[in-house]
Amino acid sequence: MSIIHRLQSLEAERDAAREEAERANLAKSKFLAAASHDLRQPLQALFFLSAALARHVGDHSGRDLLSRLDQGLDTMKGLLDGLLDVSRLEAGVVTPVLDNFAVSEITDALDAAYGPHATGKGLVWRVEGCDHIVRTDRGLLTQLLRNLLDNALRYTEAGAIRVRCRTEGDRLAIEVQDTGIGIPPEHLDRIFEEFHQVGNPERDRLRGLGLGLAIVRRLSQLLDHPVEVRSVHGQGSAFRVLVPIAPARRVAGQGNGGEPRPTIDRSRLAVLVDDDAVVLLGLQTVLTEWGFRVVAADGADRAMDRLNALERKPDIVIADYRLRENRVGTEVIRRVRERYGEVPALILTGETGTDTLADVSAHGVPVLHKPVTPRQLQAEVDRLLCIDRSDGVVPQAAQ
Template structure:
C-alpha cells in the first residue's frame, strides 16, 4: 500500500490519501483519512514530550535552587558556628577572669573574717577584763560608802545605787557571755563528769533563791557519769533553774534524771503558769520574756534560755521543753553517758570467736565522700574492726541484706545523697534487721533539730571535725555487745 501526502481536500477538509494496488486484481484501492486523525498520535506524543522536557527543566532549576540554598545555609551555619565558638571562648575567658577575681575576693573576705574573728576575740577578752574592772571598783566603793553612811535616808539612796549596780553587773555578764558564745571563742573541755557533783553544786547555789520565794527545791540524786563540759553544763542547768524559780509563784521545782539508752535526760520541772504551744520556740530567742511586758529586771533579762540554746549547740546536747498552761513546764537536756556507764549496761560478753580482739566489731560506714570514707575505714581497721562501706542509705540497706551478719555499729554522715538521711538510714536498718542497731551520726550542722533527729533515732551525735579520740570514746560508749551471724538458707532449712 502506498501513501502520499498532498494538498487533497474532501468536502473542504484536508485529507491524507493512501493507495494500494491489488495484486491479483487489476484495480487500485484508495483510502482517504482526515489529516487531523492521522497526525493526532504524533501531535499528542510531541506535546507530551515537550511537556516532559519543560517539567524536567523546571525540576532541574528547582534542584539547583535547593542546592544553592542548602550551600548558603551550610555556609551561614559554619559562619554562625565560628562566631558562636569565638563568643563562647570569649565568655569562658571572661568567666574565668570573673572566677579568679571572685576567688581573690573570697580569699580576701575569708582573711578579713579571720582578722575580724581575732579582733572580736581580742575585743571580748579586753571587754571582759576592762568592763569588769570599773564594776569591781564601784562595788568596793559602794561597800565602803554603805559602812560610813549612818542616816537612814542616805543609806536608802546608797541601797538603790547598789540595786542599780547589781542590775548592771548582771546585764554585763549576760551580754559578754552571749557575745563570747556567738564569737566561737569558747572551746568546751569534754571529759567524764559525775552528774551528782553538778546537781549538788547547782542545788546549793539556788536553794537560797528558792527559799526566798518559799518554793520547794528538790534534787533527786543520780550516780551516772556523763561526757560533757562540767562548767558549761552547770551554767546551763543554772540558767534553767533560775528561769524556773523566776516564773514559779508557788509550789516547787524538781531536778531529776532519766536514762534513755546511751543518753541521760536531765529534767527541770516547775509548777509555774506554763507556756502556750505557739510560744515554745520563741522563748529561746534573745530578750524574749513572756508575761513580763514591763521588762521588770527582777524577773531576768530574757537571755537565760538563749544562752542555754547556745551552750547546748556548742556541746552537742539536745534541749527540749514540754509545757501545759496552768500546770507547769519541763525543760530537759540530753547528755551522752560516759563509756564506763555504757559498758556497765552491756550484759552479754563477747563470744569466743572474737577473743582475738574483744573490742573488734563489724562497723558499717555510710559516707558519700570517698576520701572521708577511705580515711575512716583505714582508721577503724587500724583499731582491729571489720568495716563495710556504703555511699548512701539505699546502698547501705542492700549491703546489710547481703552481709553475713548484722553490723554492731552504723557510722553515718547525716546529709547523704538520695532519699534517706543518716538518722533515717539507721532507723530503716533497725527495722530491716528486726533489732536495734547502735548508730553514730557525724555532721557539721550544730542546729538543735539535727540533735533532736539523732536522739529520736537512738544515735549518738558527733560534730565535725571529729578527732580519733572522740570517735574512739563514742564507740566505747556504745558498749561491746556482739551481734550473732545470720543463719544461712541451707542451715535454716
C-alpha cells in the same frame, strides 16, 4: 530569662543575703563586746568599793541602803554577763573541755545556791536522783543549768521547782521542772531567741534581757547536749538536757582520800596591775582586807620596780589585760615568772575578743570577766593558792 539564668540569679541573691546577714551578725557581736568592756570597768570599781564600804557602815538604815545598792549591782552584772556570754559563743572562742565526773558535783552546788532562793519565795525545792557519772564540760553544763534555774525561779511564784535526773539509754536526762506561768504554744518555737520573753511585756529589767534561753540553745549546740521542752500555759514547764553518761572508772577530783586542801598560814603578797585608778584602788582595798600585802601599779614596769624593791617572791599576780601604751597583763605575768619562777596568776578583764582569750590561754592563766563580785574573786584566789575555807570563815570584804 532562661531557667538556668534564673537559678543562677536566685543563687547569687541567696549568697548576697547570707553575706549581709553574716556581716550584720559580726557587727552586732563587735558592738556587744565593745559596749560590754566599756561598761564593765566602772561597774567593777563599784563592786570593790561597795565591798570595802561595808565594814564602815554600822547602822541598820545604812546597811539596808548598801544592800539595795548591791542588789542593783548584781542585776546590772547579770545583764552584762548575758551579753558577754552571747558575744563569746557567737565569736566561737568557747571550746568545751570534756571530763568524767559525778553530776552531783554540779547539782549539789546548784542545790546550795538555788535552794534558799526557792524556799525564800515559799516554793517547794527538790533535787532527785542525780548520782551518775557524766562526760561533759563541767563549767559549760553548770552555766546551762543555772540559766534554766534562773528562768524557773523568775517565772514561778507558787508551787515547786524540781531538778530530776534519770537515765535514758546512754544519756542522762537532767530535767528542770517548775509550776510557773508556762509557755503558750505559739511561743514555744521562739523562746530560745535573743530578747524574746514570755510574761514580761513591760520589759522589766529585773526579769533579765531575755538572753538566758538563747544562751542555753548555743551551749546545747556547742556541747551536743540536746535540750527539750514541754510546757502547759498557766501550769508550768519542764526543760530536759541530755548529757552523755561516762563509765565510772575515774572521777575527776578523786584520789586524794577526800582530804581538804591545805591552808596557807602566812602573810601573802599580791601584785595588782590595772590602769584604771578606781578599779585598782577597789582591788587593793579588798585584797588588803583579806590579809594580803599588796603591790599595786598601773603597768608592768612600775609593778616590777616596786616588786624588786621588796626582794621577795609574790604569791599571786592579778592583772587587767588591756593596759596603757598597748601593753597587756600577760606581759606582767611573764616577767614575774621569768624572775621568780612559777607564780599563780589571774587575768581580770572586760575584754572578750578572740585574740585576748587566745593570748591568755597560751600563758596558761585563768580569766575572770569584769564585773567580778568580791566573793567570785575570793573563790578563784582561794583556788589558785589552795586556801581551804571549810571552817566557814569568810573575809569581811567578801560578804
